[in-house]
Amino acid sequence: MTTTTQTAEERWLRFRQARNEALAEPHGWLTLTSFQWLGDEPAALELVPGLWSAAGDTASLTAHSADALTELASGRLVEGTLTAVLADEESLMWVAYGGADGRRVVVELARRAGRYAIRTRDAESPVLTAFTGxxxxxxxxxxxxxxxxxxxxxxxxxxxxxxxxxxxxxxxxxxxxxxxxxxxxxxxxxxxxxxxxxxxxxxxxxxxxxxxxxxxxxxxxxxxxxxxxxxxxxxxxxxxxxxxxxxxxxxxxxxxxxxxxxxxxxxxxxxx
Structure with missing residues (x-):
């Protein structure tokens, strides 16, 4: 093997290490546990507290303090109704719940093809915990x-x-x-x-x-x-x-x- 090939392979190994580390982030792609469309009327969804809906360009979440949902932007417990407006193809890490710090599961709001959906990102997802590269x-x-x-x-x-x-x-x-x-x-x-x-x-x-x-x-x-x-x-x-x-x-x-x-x-x- 030539020195040039060795250097290229070493760079590739560093690339691989960085790639695996990025995938193993606590709320990265390996933590997705659901994808759920939001309906017109407030409704409960699987895996998440609160009532969720979307009307026109606006998504809404209604929750009480007992639901223990934290708004990520403010760090406050959700008490009442939160709204968000996204452009198509945008996403927002919106609220979190669960775990000792209340942030084990992050709920991502996404707008795709003009419709709103949520994805749950669980830091204890089996896909992540079993990941070795x-x-x-x-x-x-x-x-x-x-x-x-x-x-x-x-x-x-x-x-x-x-x-x-x-x-x-x-x-x-x-x-x-x-x-x-x-x-x-x-x-x-x-x-x-x-x-x-x-x-x-x-x-x-x-x-x-x-x-x-x-x-x-x-x-x-x-x-x-x-x-x-x-x-x-x-x-x-x-x-x-x-x-x-x-x-x-x-x-x-x-x-x-x-x-x-x-x-x-x-x-x-x-x-x-």
Whole structure:
């Protein structure tokens, strides 16, 4: 193994450590225990105290001090009715309850496809307490490939499905990343979205899905170089939260983003 490969693998190991630590946060993605839509009339929901509803653009929670719900923003017990207004796709860590500190379970308010829902995040979720790290393929330097970015004249919007059957989504793509894989005498072309600081994100299917990997994954690149080249490090391909929990609303790939080849790098299916 060369010094360059060792250095790259060491960086990947640090990336893996940071990734596992982020997933193990007390109220992170591994703690989701429910996803429940809010109705028009105040009603009780599973796993949470209080009465919950949504009318128009406003979500409401009515509770009494005996419910022991704490508003996270103020730190006060909820006594009466709280309201919140979110834009579509926004989320709010709204209230908490349970445990010695009253914050074992955080209730997230979310607005998806114009509807309000809550998700419960339990710091003692079995998924979190049993977590020892995401299974991954061994580091493979051959799956760090150089591609080229071909930008669109302007971003394109495409309707997509998400991990939740009742939540449609939209992907905004800014161009294509074109690349080849080892032992594959052909090019692959995937639509990319733009993230912070000009980096690119690609959500994709490949032939490992459903066997060793989850149904889809995501890989990010740095900002394209001045000559349009980008580096795709598939060792850093990661799962969406929906690979760990049935309560995610994660975006599926756009229709074109299918790699008809196995990409045996990055994160595996955590449930296999």
């Amino acid at each position: 995401v299974p991954v393929f061994d580091y493979n330097p051959d799956l760090v490939v150089v591609g080229r970015f071909e930008p669109n004249d302007e971003p394109r919007q495409e309707s997509i499905r998400t991990a939740h059957p009742d939540v449609p989504g939209t992907a905004s793509t800014v161009g294509d990343v074109v690349f080849s894989l080892p032992d594959e005498n052909r090019e692959f072309r995937l639509h990319a979205s733009q993230e912070d600081a000009g980096s690119l994100a690609i959500t994709f299917h490949d032939r490992t899905n459903g066997t060793t990997t989850a149904s889809w994954r995501k890989v990010a690149t740095r900002r394209p170089r001045p000559d349009g080249t980008v580096v795709l490090d598939f060792n850093r391909a990661i799962n969406y939260p929906s690979a760990f929990t049935p309560y995610g609303t994660c975006p599926m790939p756009v229709r074109a983003n299918v790699v008809d080849a196995p990409i045996e790098a990055g994160e595996k299916d955590p449930l296999r």
